[in-house]
Amino acid sequence: xxxxxxxxxxxxxxxxTVMAGCGGEKAQEAKSQLDIVGGSSVSSSLYNxxxxxxxxxxxxxxxxxxxxxxxxxxxxxxxHCLADFSSSQIRNNLRIVIGARDLRSTSGAERFSVSSYSxxxxxxxxxxxxxxxxITLNGSSSHTPVEINQSASFPAVGSTVxxxxxxxxxxxxxxxxVLKYTAVKTVSNSSCAQAYGSDIYDGNICAYASGTDSCxxxxxxxxxxxxxxxxxxxxxxxxxxxxxxxxxxxxYARTSYFNF
Ligand code: ARG
Numbered sequence: 001x002x003x004x005x006x007x008x009x010x011x012x013x014x015x016x017t018v019m020a021g022c023g024g025e026k027a028q029e030a031k032s033q034l035d036i037v038g039g040s041s042v043s044s045s046l047y048n049x050x051x052x053x054x055x056x057x058x059x060x061x062x063x064x065x066x067x068x069x070x071x072x073x074x075x076x077x078x079x080h081c082l083a084d085f086s087s088s089q090i091r092n093n094l095r096i097v098i099g100a101r102d103l104r105s106t107s108g109a110e111r112f113s114v115s116s117y118s119x120x121x122x123x124x125x126x127x128x129x130x131x132x133x134x135i136t137l138n139g140s141s142s143h144t145p146v147e148i149n150q151s152a153s154f155p156a157v158g159s160t161v162x163x164x165x166x167x168x169x170x171x172x173x174x175x176x177x178v179l180k181y182t183a184v185k186t187v188s189n190s191s192c193a194q195a196y197g198s199d200i201y202d203g204n205i206c207a208y209a210s211g212t213d214s215c216x217x218x219x220x221x222x223x224x225x226x227x228x229x230x231x232x233x234x235x236x237x238x239x240x241x242x243x244x245x246x247x248x249x250x251x252y253a254r255t256s257y258f259n260f
Pocket of ligand 1: 214217
């Protein structure tokens with residue numbers, strides 16, 4: 001309850017709008033229940049220890065998607081985050097904010113623009129497949145990039161994975177200014193296909209936990225494993241049926257399926 005109130009307060013203070021172009025969204029109706037996305041706000045110490053590779057993609061000063069730093073000058077995100085912008089909008093107006101836990105206080109954060117970008121040429125918007133893109137920054141970040149998992153057999157089904165972002169704290173709701181994260185468990189692609197049908201393919205990894213999920217505005221951001229030492233990028237937030245609906249996993253692009 002206290003968590004719900006705090007989130008409400010935060011979104012009232014900042015209140016960014018989820019931009020159109022969240023092509024992966026398959027929600028039909030919004031629910032009014034609060035805080036169904038669950039999870040926790042990332043504290044400064046958690047942030048500094050685990051989450052500094054997450055980036056905020058911003059347009060006109062507004063967060064619209066997440067991303068992950070995978071080399072000092074390279075970010076991976078979702079294709080659907082970039083697909084509805086023109087190339088001049090991307091080159092001139094997109095900003096990549098790195099090192100900001102709270103999007104209201106970004107004075108110490110790095111801010112880059114796009115030197116070049118690449119949307120997966122096999123991106124299929126109607127099936128939300130191959131939903132990956134990379135951005136080359138116009139400079140080098142001082143933050144430590146995360147390793148991209150390239151092993152198809154990792155993580156095992158049932159593994160605990162972590163997703164983070166500034167996206168909606170409940171289906172249909174506003175985003176949050178302070179980064180949130182939650183723990184979910186990977187499910188097999190065949191059980192994910194029982195929820196979603198044949199749109200699920202080898203390039204997806206699905207993850208589920210009752211009452212908690214990624215949501216609109218988290219797209220493009222990281223799904224990580226943690227081995228007790230370091231975070232590894234295993235997925236990219238892509239789509240779902242609403243957010244945290246019973247029986248519907250979050251669907252992610254599976255990093256091992258792609259060359260970045
Ligand atoms: N397409 C959404 C976005 O652009 C992400 C949706 C993730 N949904 C989910 N239920 N995990 O932000």
